[in-house]
C-alpha cells in the first residue's frame with residue numbers, strides 16, 4: 505500500500521498508525537498547491553478530492569478520509585488494539601473522538617493555513633479552538649490517552665492536529681495535560697519513525 509502525504513499535515517496520523525502496526529508501505533509526498541506527486545503524477549488522477557491523506561491498496565483501491573484510513577489500518581491488526589472491536593460501544597466512542605478531532609479541531613486550524621482567510625475568521629476559529637481544546641484538556645486529566653490507558657488511532661490524529669499549534673502560535677500553556685500528552689506520544693518509537701520519515705525531526 506502507498507500513503508500519499510504532505511510532511512506534518514493530517515496525513516501524519518495514518519503514517520503514525522502504519523508505523524505503530526509495522527505494516528509494509530510506501531509513501532509519496534504531494535505538492536498540494538500544484539496537485540502533483542513527487543514522482544510527477546497528477547494527484548487528481550490518484551485522488552480526485554485533491555487532498556491528503558490518500559491510501560492506495562495493492563489491488564488498486566483508493567481509501568480517503570483520515571478517520572476511515574486509520575480505522576482500516578487498525579482493523580488489519582486487531583490484536584494491536586489501536587481500535588476497539590467493530591460493533592462495540594468503545595468503537596463508537598473512538599469514532600466519536602475521530603469526528604471531534606476532524607470537525608472541531610482540525611477544521612478550526614484551516615483558516616490559519618489559508619492566506620485568503622480574514623482576521624475575523626482566524627479570530628473566530630482561534631476562540632473555538634480554545635473551547636474545544638479545553639474539553640480535551642479535562643478529558644486527559646484522568647487518563648493517558650483519549651480512550652484510556654492504551655494508545656489508539658484517535659491519539660495519532662490528536663497528536664498530529666495539536667502539533668500545528670506551534671505553526672500558528674496558538675498558546676497551549678493553559679493546557680498542561682495536552683502538552684504532557686504531546687510529549688508522551690512524541691516519545692513513542694513509531695511516532696519518532698514517522699516524524700523522521702517525513703523529515704520533521
Ligand SMILES: N[C@@H](CCC(=O)N[C@@H](CS)C(=O)NCC(=O)O)C(=O)O
Nearest residue numbers: 513514536554555556557569570571
Ligand atoms: N476530510 C479530509 C480533510 C483532509 C485535509 O484537510 N487535508 C489537507 C492537509 S491537512 C489538504 O490536503 N489540503 C489541501 C487541499 O485541500 O487542497 C480528511 O479528514 O482526511
